[in-house]
Amino acid sequence: MVRKSVSIAQIKSHLFAENRPSDDWINELRADERKGVQHLLVRYDRMCEREFRQIQQFRDMRAYEKTFSVPSAQIAGIDEVGRGPLAGPVTAAAVILPVSLELPGLTDSKKLTADQREQFYEAIAAAADVGIGTATPEEIDEINIYQASRRAMMRAVETLANRPDHLVIDAMELPLDIPQTPLIKGDSKSASIAAASVVAKVTRDTYMKTLHEHYPAYRFNENAGYGTKAHLEALDREGPTPEHRRSFQPVITREA
Incomplete structure (x- = not known):
C-alpha cells in the first residue's frame, strides 16, 4: 500500500x-484518501483515456486505408505542402509505415504543434520508408x-526505397502505373497520408529556415514563404529573390 509518508509531489512525479x-x-x-492524491488520479485517468482514444484513432486510420487494397499490400501515403506561399518549393512526401509502428495522436500536420510535428517526424524518419x-x-512558374x-x-x-503496391493520396491522382486512391481530406483519414503531411511540412519548414540565412529581410524562418505583412514589405523594399514565384500575383506586382 502507498504510505502517506510519500508526499503528493513524489506521487505526482511517479x-x-x-x-x-x-x-x-x-x-x-x-x-x-488525500484530496491531492485523488485529484492527481482524476488527471491520470483523463490522460489514459485520451491516450486510448488516440491509439484507437490511429488504428482506425490504418484499418481504413487497408480497405483500398489487399491486406498484405505496401501502402504509401502521399501529401504535399507549400502550394500557397509566394516563395520556396512545393514539397511532397511519400511514406510507407511499418505494420508494427503505432503513432497515437498522429493527424493532419496543420492540427499539430511544431513540437508535435518534430516528434512525429523523428519517429517516422527512424522507422518508415520515406521519399521526398x-x-x-521555376517549375511552378513554368507549369503552374x-x-x-x-x-x-x-x-x-x-x-x-521500396516500390509500393498501392498509393493513397490527398485529393489527387498521379500518372503512375501503381493502383491508387485519392482521398479528400486524406490527412485526417489515412495514417500514411498524415505521416506524409508531417514529413513534408517539417522538411519544407526546415528548408525555408535555411533560406532565411541567405535572405533574412523576408523572414522566411517565420512565414515559410507565405505573404505576411513583413514579407510583402520586404518585397516592396528589396524586390523578389530567385526563390520567389514570379507567376504569383503579389510577386508579379512587386518585380524589381
Whole structure:
C-alpha cells in the first residue's frame, strides 16, 4: 500500500513519469484518501483515456486505408505542402509505415504543434520508408502550382526505397502505373497520408529556415514563404529573390 509518508509531489512525479506505473501501484493509490492524491488520479485517468482514444484513432486510420487494397499490400501515403506561399518549393512526401509502428495522436500536420510535428517526424524518419520530392519555384512558374505539386509527389514516390503496391493520396491522382486512391481530406483519414503531411511540412519548414540565412529581410524562418505583412514589405523594399514565384500575383506586382 502507498504510505502517506510519500508526499503528493513524489506521487505526482511517479504518476506522470515517462515509464508508466504498474496497475498494482495505481490500485493501491486509489485507497489513499488525500484530496491531492485523488485529484492527481482524476488527471491520470483523463490522460489514459485520451491516450486510448488516440491509439484507437490511429488504428482506425490504418484499418481504413487497408480497405483500398489487399491486406498484405505496401501502402504509401502521399501529401504535399507549400502550394500557397509566394516563395520556396512545393514539397511532397511519400511514406510507407511499418505494420508494427503505432503513432497515437498522429493527424493532419496543420492540427499539430511544431513540437508535435518534430516528434512525429523523428519517429517516422527512424522507422518508415520515406521519399521526398520537390518542385522548384521555376517549375511552378513554368507549369503552374497544381502540376508542380503532382511532379513533386511523383518524385517522392520515385525516391522510396521500396516500390509500393498501392498509393493513397490527398485529393489527387498521379500518372503512375501503381493502383491508387485519392482521398479528400486524406490527412485526417489515412495514417500514411498524415505521416506524409508531417514529413513534408517539417522538411519544407526546415528548408525555408535555411533560406532565411541567405535572405533574412523576408523572414522566411517565420512565414515559410507565405505573404505576411513583413514579407510583402520586404518585397516592396528589396524586390523578389530567385526563390520567389514570379507567376504569383503579389510577386508579379512587386518585380524589381
